[in-house]
Each structure stands twice: as C-alpha cells, then as structure tokens.
Amino acid sequence: xxxxxxxxxxxxxxxxxxxxxxxxxxxxxxxxxxxxxxxxxxxxxxxxxxxxxxxxxxxxxxxxxxxxxxxxxxxxxxxxxxxxxxxxxxxxxxxxxxxxxxxxxxxxxxxxxx
Amino acid sequence: xxxxxxxxxxxxxxxxxxxxxxxxxxxxxxxxxxxxxxxxxxxxxxxxxxxxxxxxxxxxxxxxxxxxxxxxxxxxxxxxxxxxxxxxxxxxxxxxxxxxxxxxxxxxxxxxxxxx
Numbered sequence: 507x508x509x510x511x512x513x514x515x516x517x518x519x520x521x522x523x524x525x526x527x528x529x530x531x532x533x534x535x536x537x538x539x540x541x542x543x544x545x546x547x548x549x550x551x552x553x554x555x556x557x558x559x560x561x562x563x564x565x566x567x568x569x570x571x572x573x574x575x576x577x578x579x580x581x582x583x584x585x586x587x588x589x590x591x592x593x594x595x596x597x598x599x600x601x602x603x604x605x606x607x608x609x610x611x612x613x614x615x616x617x618x619x620x
Numbered sequence: 621x622x623x624x625x626x627x628x629x630x631x632x633x634x635x636x637x638x639x640x641x642x643x644x645x646x647x648x649x650x651x652x653x654x655x656x657x658x659x660x661x662x663x664x665x666x667x668x669x670x671x672x673x674x675x676x677x678x679x680x681x682x683x684x685x686x687x688x689x690x691x692x693x694x695x696x697x698x699x700x701x702x703x704x705x706x707x708x709x710x711x712x713x714x715x716x717x718x719x720x721x722x723x724x725x726x727x728x729x730x731x732x733x734x735x736x
Binding site (some may be wrong): 510512537539547548549550553554561562564591596598600608609610611612613614616 | 654661665666717727729
C-alpha cells in the first residue's frame with residue numbers, strides 16, 4: 507500500500523519564478539492538505555482540497571494556488587516566488603468519510619528560492 | 621485564540637532513560653489531538669492520536685500520551701528511549717466536529733537528542 511508521495515524531492519528556483527509541486531494521496535484517501543514548514547518551525551496550513559475544490563485556506567497570499575484532480579492527486583502552485591517561500595512543503599492526505607482528520611504526510615518537497 | 625505550545629524547544633536524554641514531552645493547547649472546544657515525529661529531512665509520521673475515551677493513549681514505537689482535559693495538556697511519554705528516537709516531535713490539535721474546518725494547529729516542535 508503506497509503512502510503519500512510527493513515530487514520533486516528538491517527544487518531550486520530564483521525570485522519571481524513560478525513552481526508547481528505534486529502530491530499523490532495514500533490509497534483510499536480523497537482529501538489533500540498542503541503545509542509550509544520553514545526551517546525550525548512547525549507546519550503552517552496552506553489549504554485543503556476535497557472533491558476537486560478548495561475547502562479551507564490558511565493565511566497565505568493568492569500567489570499560492572492549488573488544484574485537485576479526479577484521481578485525488580493534487581498540485582500546489584506558487585507564483586512570483588520570494589526568498590521567504592524557501593521551505594519544506596508537505597502534503598497530507600486523509601479520508602473525508604472517516605470524519606476525523608487523521609492526516610498522513612508525504613516526505614515533502616524542499617524548495618529553495620535564490 | 622487557538623494555539624499549541626510545546627514549552628521545551630530542545631531536550632537531551634540518555635539512551636534507556638524515560639522521556640516526557642509537554643504539549644499545552646488553547647482551543648474553543650475539546651479538540652482532536654495528535655503527536656507526530658519528524659526525522660531530519662523527512663515528512664511527518666503519526667505517532668498517536670486522541671479522539672475520545674481513555675485519557676491514556678497508546679501509539680507506535682512504544683510511545684503513549686496522557687490527555688488531561690483540566691490542564692489542556694497532552695504529554696507524550698516513553699519509558700525507555702532508544703537512540704533511533706532522536707528526532708523532532710510535533711503536537712497538533714484539530715476540530716472534533718467534522719465539517720468545513722479541518723485545519724490542524726501545530727506547535728513549534730521539540731527537538732530530542734539521545735546520548736549513548
């Protein structure tokens with residue numbers, strides 16, 4: 507049973523560029539959440555997708571956008587990259603039908619903005 | 621305001637010693653509670669979760685947590701620490717009523733070092 511997978515593992519971009527990160531949820535899960543984890547910090551909630559719609563959003567600017575596909579996989583897009591966007595981006599999946607939000611995390615994508 | 625506090629930024633214990641990591645929360649209603657572990661450069665692995673019922677919850681890798689509603693705390697414990705337990709530990713809380721709000725609130729983490 508494959509867990510949550512994310513790609514790429516590492517990414518280096520320059521300021522002003524755009525980036526797309528990808529996530530495949532755990533088998534049987536239909537909900538995907540994205541988190542940003544800066545160095546030495548806890549994860550910060552970006553948004554959550556369910557049934558191909560953004561269900562909830564944290565305090566992140568519109569430069570951060572996402573998408574969920576019919577197969578439940580998801581993308582996180584960040585436009586006009588800033589140095590402060592450098593972080594580990596974590597994807598977590600869960601099963602909405604189970605009600606409680608037990609989230610399972612992927613290994614993350616390390617984004618470095620130069 | 622909703623918040624999670626992990627008072628200890630860094631803890632060092634000797635291998636074989638007992639461990640207790642503290643977590644306090646502020647939340648409008650009784651939340652669901654989670655402990656995750658993160659090894660360097662890795663994602664987060666769920667150690668245990670508390671939804672309701674018994675206040676002592678067993679998790680994986682020999683960890684357990686005691687939920688104390690009156691103190692708004694859920695401390696993580698392990699009777700005997702192994703060198704492989706060295707990692708970052710995060711406490712998180714979320715809403716107990718399934719609805720549109722499923723956001724988890726996270727602490728800043730406690731870094732655990734284990735001396736041989």
